[in-house]
Amino acid sequence: SQTIHQWPATLVQPVGSPLSLECTVEGTSNPNLYWYRQAAGRGLQLLFYSVGIGQISSEVPQNLSASRPQDRQFILSSKKLLLSDSGFYLCAWSAGTGSRYEQYFGPGTRLTVT
Amino acid sequence: AQRVTQPEKLLSVFKGAPVELKCNYSYSGSPELFWYVQYSRQRLQLLLRHISRESIKGFTADLNKGETSFHLKKPFAQEEDSAMYYCALTPSGGYNKLIFGAGTRLAVHP
Numbered sequence: 389s390q391t392i393h394q395w396p397a398t399l400v401q402p403v404g405s406p407l408s409l410e411c412t413v414e415g416t417s418n419p420n421l422y423w424y425r426q427a428a429g430r431g432l433q434l435l436f437y438s439v440g441i442g443q444i445s446s447e448v449p450q451n452l453s454a455s456r457p458q459d460r461q462f463i464l465s466s467k468k469l470l471l472s473d474s475g476f477y478l479c480a481w482s483a484g485t486g487s488r489y490e491q492y493f494g495p496g497t498r499l500t501v502t
Numbered sequence: 503a504q505r506v507t508q509p510e511k512l513l514s515v516f517k518g519a520p521v522e523l524k525c526n527y528s529y530s531g532s533p534e535l536f537w538y539v540q541y542s543r544q545r546l547q548l549l550l551r552h553i554s555r556e557s558i559k560g561f562t563a564d565l566n567k568g569e570t571s572f573h574l575k576k577p578f579a580q581e582e583d584s585a586m587y588y589c590a591l592t593p594s595g596g597y598n599k600l601i602f603g604a605g606t607r608l609a610v611h612p
Contacts, residue, residue, distance in 0.1 A: 424602075431506065431588065431602035447599070478546065487534040487553075487592040491600060493546040 390415035394479050394494035402502055407452075407466040409497050411479030414460065419481040421462040422491065423454055426476040438462060439485060474501045504529050506589050508603035515579050516611050523574040523606050525563075525589030533591040535565055535572040536600070540586040549574075549587070559583070579610045 391414045401407060413419050420439050424432040434447045436454035444454050451470050455463045462479060477497045482489040505528040515521055527533060535552040550558045552565040552572060563574045572589060589603040 422600075424600075429511075429604060431508075431604045432590075432600070433602070434599050437599065487551075490548050495545055 390481075390492065392479060392481055392492060392494040394477075394497055396497060397495065398498045398500075400500045400502060401469050403471055404468045407464070407469050407473070407499070409464040409477055409479075409499075411462040411464075411494055412460055413462075413481045416460070416481070416483065418459060419483060420485055420489070421456060422480040422482075423462065423464050424478040424480065426478070427472075428475070432478060436464070469501045471501050474499055504533075504591065504593060504601050506591055506601055506603035508587075508589055508606045510606045511604070512607045512609065514609045514611065517581055518578050521574075521576045521579045521583070521608065521610075523587050523589075523608065525572045525574065525603060527570050527572065527589075527591050529570075529591060529593065531594045533593055535563070536590045536592070537561070537563055537572075537574050538588040538590055538602075540588070542585070546588070579608075581610050581612060584608055584610045 393412050395410055422437045423435040425435050426432045436444055436446055438444050438456045441456055441459055452466050479494040480491040482491045507526045509524055537549040538546050539549040540546045550556055561574055561576045563572050565572050586605050586607050588605045590600045
């Protein structure tokens with residue numbers, strides 16, 4: 389069966405420090421991958437999605453970047469964190485493109501920038 | 503602009519009472535609407551989608567295009583329904599980008 393992992397589960401980082409969050413999927417190949425962020429009191433917002441290795445689409449301009457170095461690995465990065473980067477980050481995958489493909493979510497990473 | 507609004511942060515009911523979680527959306531085309539749920543210490547998961555016209559765990563949701571609403575309903579709430587509920591839409595066509603509302607926490611008391 390397919391599983392999705394995220395780490396770390398929680399992270400506290402000072403302003404200006406770098407960031408690397410990792411997401412991996414098992415049990416499937418060529419998944420669509422997604423990064424979402426939930427800021428306090430707000431809904432989940434799509435940050436990036438990827439339909440294949442090296443293919444990244446950004447939804448909103450921001451201080452973050454994403455990479456997909458392997459088929460089932462999706463990394464969220466920042467060179468210098470801002471206070472506004474604090475939030476709950478969720479990775480998700482789907483088997484294809486189109487709303488009939490359900491998105492499956494990871495456990496999330498809670499990031500606090502101090 | 504594409505937007506999903508869930509006006510209630512918290513909905514508190516007693517077991518056996520009817521439940522209605524409100525969701526309104528703003529989208530000029532024909533979106534597809536979903537309800538996602540997150541139970542305590544579990545992952546966010548799909549509850550139901552409007553296109554399937556299904557009832558899951560006793561919950562139903564009807565898309566009302568005139569009122570641009572997709573409210574989630576259950577006639578008799580159970581304690582195990584306590585969770586965070588998110589309404590989401592996917593714009594028609596293209597990849598399945600999800601636009602989420604802020605969520606409503608449902609608390610069902612014994």
